[in-house]
Amino acid sequence: MLLNIKNLHVSINDKEIISGLNLGINYGEVHAIMGPNGTGKSTLAAAISGKPGYEVTKGEIIYKGKNIIGMSPEEISWEGIFLGFQYPVEIPGVSITNFLRAALNEHREHQGLKPLTGSEFLAKLNEKKKLVEIQSKLTNRSVNEGFSGGEKKKNEIFQMAMLDPILSILDETDSGLDIDALRIVANGVNKLRSEDNAFLLITHYQRLLDYIVPDFVHVLYNGRIVKSGGKELALFLEEKGYNWIKEELIDL
Amino acid sequence: MKNLEKNTSFFENLITLFEENKNKISKNDTKKISEVRKAAIEKLSKSSLPALKDEKWRETDLSKTLSKNYNYYFDAKEDNAKIGKTFKCVVPQLDSLSFTFVNGWNTFESELITLEDGIIIGSFSDAMKKYPEIVEQHFDKIFQSEQDFFSLLNTSYAQDGFFIYVPDNVNAKKSIQIVNIINNDENIFLQTRNIVIIGKNSKLSLIHCHDSVNQKNSFTNGVSEIFLDENSSIDYYKLQNLNNESTLLNHTNFYQKSNSNVSTNSISLNGGLIRNETFVEIDGEGCASNVYGLFLMDEKQHIDNQVFIDHKKPNCSSSELFKGILDDNASGVFNGHVLVRKDSQKTQAFQSNKNILLMDTAKINTKPFLEIYADDVKCSHGATVGQLDNEALFYLRSRGISENNARMLLLYAFAAEVINKISIEPLKNRIDDMVKKRLRGELSICEQCVLHCGTPEKEIDFQIDLSRI
Numbered sequence: 001m002l003l004n005i006k007n008l009h010v011s012i013n014d015k016e017i018i019s020g021l022n023l024g025i026n027y028g029e030v031h032a033i034m035g036p037n038g039t040g041k042s043t044l045a046a047a048i049s050g051k052p053g054y055e056v057t058k059g060e061i062i063y064k065g066k067n068i069i070g071m072s073p074e075e076i077s078w079e080g081i082f083l084g085f086q087y088p089v090e091i092p093g094v095s096i097t098n099f100l101r102a103a104l105n106e107h108r109e110h111q112g113l114k115p116l117t118g119s120e121f122l123a124k125l126n127e128k129k130k131l132v133e134i135q136s137k138l139t140n141r142s143v144n145e146g147f148s149g150g151e152k153k154k155n156e157i158f159q160m161a162m163l164d165p166i167l168s169i170l171d172e173t174d175s176g177l178d179i180d181a182l183r184i185v186a187n188g189v190n191k192l193r194s195e196d197n198a199f200l201l202i203t204h205y206q207r208l209l210d211y212i213v214p215d216f217v218h219v220l221y222n223g224r225i226v227k228s229g230g231k232e233l234a235l236f237l238e239e240k241g242y243n244w245i246k247e248e249l250i251d252l
Numbered sequence: 253m254k255n256l257e258k259n260t261s262f263f264e265n266l267i268t269l270f271e272e273n274k275n276k277i278s279k280n281d282t283k284k285i286s287e288v289r290k291a292a293i294e295k296l297s298k299s300s301l302p303a304l305k306d307e308k309w310r311e312t313d314l315s316k317t318l319s320k321n322y323n324y325y326f327d328a329k330e331d332n333a334k335i336g337k338t339f340k341c342v343v344p345q346l347d348s349l350s351f352t353f354v355n356g357w358n359t360f361e362s363e364l365i366t367l368e369d370g371i372i373i374g375s376f377s378d379a380m381k382k383y384p385e386i387v388e389q390h391f392d393k394i395f396q397s398e399q400d401f402f403s404l405l406n407t408s409y410a411q412d413g414f415f416i417y418v419p420d421n422v423n424a425k426k427s428i429q430i431v432n433i434i435n436n437d438e439n440i441f442l443q444t445r446n447i448v449i450i451g452k453n454s455k456l457s458l459i460h461c462h463d464s465v466n467q468k469n470s471f472t473n474g475v476s477e478i479f480l481d482e483n484s485s486i487d488y489y490k491l492q493n494l495n496n497e498s499t500l501l502n503h504t505n506f507y508q509k510s511n512s513n514v515s516t517n518s519i520s521l522n523g524g525l526i527r528n529e530t531f532v533e534i535d536g537e538g539c540a541s542n543v544y545g546l547f548l549m550d551e552k553q554h555i556d557n558q559v560f561i562d563h564k565k566p567n568c569s570s571s572e573l574f575k576g577i578l579d580d581n582a583s584g585v586f587n588g589h590v591l592v593r594k595d596s597q598k599t600q601a602f603q604s605n606k607n608i609l610l611m612d613t614a615k616i617n618t619k620p621f622l623e624i625y626a627d628d629v630k631c632s633h634g635a636t637v638g639q640l641d642n643e644a645l646f647y648l649r650s651r652g653i654s655e656n657n658a659r660m661l662l663l664y665a666f667a668a669e670v671i672n673k674i675s676i677e678p679l680k681n682r683i684d685d686m687v688k689k690r691l692r693g694e695l696s697i698c699e700q701c702v703l704h705c706g707t708p709e710k711e712i713d714f715q716i717d718l719s720r721i
Binding site for chain 1: 653
């Protein structure tokens with residue numbers, strides 16, 4: 001198993017957001033986590049990525065056989081976990097190329113590889129740009145600065161393509177996307193999808209799952225996964241909304 | 253070579269000292285300049301040393317500086333020239349002419365030199381001998397009403413400095429680089445007086461460096477007067493990299509005639525106490541004045557930037573951008589004052605001061621200030637004080653950029669906005685490297701001068717932002 005989360009409890013400022021979550025992901029699988037707002041979807045993504053301020057009070061996150069709780073965000077990144085942000089941060093003055101080259105070379109250093117030369121880097125950049133259908137202009141700009149919502153999300157997928165992660169967590173990548181951008185983002189994921197990696201899609205709507213077909217769908221509610229199923233669960237949720245879960249939980 | 257006074261009583265006995273050394277101070281003076289000095293010393297006798305109770309000095313405490321003992325020299329030391337020669341400062345790929353001052357005294361081999369295009373460069377003292385009329389016309393002419401204690405002190409005492417005269421219709425091909433080096437075995441107080449005159453339709457780039465060579469106490473009180481005739485322009489860069497025991501007070505006064513351009517950028521990398529006072533008197537229409545600054549201070553360093561822009565005529569624009577990063581117990585002051593007079597319609601004036609405090613113990617006092625009497629103007633001002641953006645930090649780290657590098661990348665990006673205002677490409681690259689070094693904690697005051705004089709240029713390996721693809 002690539003990722004095995006056991007009885008995870010996460011608090012922010014002493015308030016528990018994730019309360020006993022279990023989730024297993026194998027190589028080659030695409031999982032979708034759905035659920036109403038404020039149930040801990042983004043908290044889960046941040047906790048796996050090692051975001052400071054997200055305190056794991058109980059449980060384990062076993063990734064490739066190793067508990068990654070307590071590792072720094074950069075170490076987690078070097079291990080092959082990528083987080084696509086719901087709200088990518090604008091960083092004026094830092095060009096995308098310099099940023100990506102620095103990131104890539106730190107990954108390579110960790111793997112014991114030599115830094116990429118300028119031309120190797122450029123070649124890789126151009127190859128991945130095509131994959132995400134990015135115009136060349138994008139790379140001459142500061143990270144996310146002045147980007148439209150769609151451009152920001154495309155840029156996340158572009159970075160994912162550049163870093164070639166094993167586990168990609170995409171946090172509401174579909175929010176704020178028009179249908180064309182959504183298609184491009186989904187195409188990017190589908191092209192990168194392989195037997196050697198896995199995806200965890202966090203989404204509020206079923207729409208994204210029309211384009212990226214998941215193997216498993218989980219419903220997150222009150223910090224726990226309350227229901228799991230195949231892709232048809234997403235359609236059911238789309239149709240019925242989330243209220244039935246609340247009712248079902250009360251019944252229990 | 254004589255050391256005439258050796259303690260704080262220098263500041264207590266200014267009037268007597270002046271009388272005693274009048275002949276030396278005025279050795280090269282014309283009659284007129286002697287009179288100006290006399291008037292200044294008279295005013296000085298009626299004013300007192302700046303103290304915290306003075307509005308303009310409320311946040312900059314000179315008491316430590318003034319409590320130290322200093323030597324003051326009324327003659328140049330003989331070995332200055334020798335020291336000056338060893339400091340051939342080179343900015344790679346920059347076509348410049350370099351002139352070095354040691355402890356405030358020029359070390360030029362010849363007196364005034366005249367370049368092919370008619371530009372005259374040399375020392376202030378030689379200029380008084382050779383071009384008395386030009387010096388008289390320009391000495392102590394700007395901001396008479398604003399003169400404070402240290403301006404007056406400079407006017408009455410200063411014997412040397414640089415003199416640059418650019419005739420009409422000359423676009424100076426080479427940048428001129430002035431290097432002020434402090435290298436004294438004992439504590440020293442020194443003063444320099446600089447005059448720059450730029451003729452109609454002419455253009456000059458000037459790079460002015462302040463460096464210290466050792467860790468001795470020093471106190472520099474410099475005044476520069478820069479005159480821009482119609483349709484002329486200057487790019488004036490200041491690079492300050494002094495030791496922690498140094499004090500640098502630095503008045504730069506610009507006088508602008510119509511359609512002239514001033515662009516000045518002060519990069520303060522190190523220094524015990526630095527105060528840059530920039531005055532711009534806009535006395536013609538169609539002028540542009542850009543006053544920029546970047547400061548990176550740590551330990552107990554103190555930086556103070558005072559800017560006063562006087563819009564005396566309509567249809568001009570001014571822009572101020574000062575950015576600072578303060579660490580440890582460093583402190584800073586920004587005081588920007590833009591005055592738009594009643595008839596200065598269509599003025600555009602922008603002021604911005606942004607600061608990052610890396611520690612709770614660092615502090616900045618910032619006061620952007622617009623004083624507007626015209627009713628058809630476009631002005632804005634703003635200031636920010638903050639820490640590094642944690643969201644941005646996490647974003648970079650989540651991509652595998654380690655925390656230290658991520659911090660540095662963000663700090664560098666913050667500083668780059670000011671660096672990018674430098675229009676001379678080789679200089680920009682050099683300062684870029686120095687700022688990166690400073691952020692990495694690798695830039696101290698150099699063995700030699702700040703521009704790595706005499707040492708072969710080494711490519712600075714900056715892992716984060718190394719490529720310009």
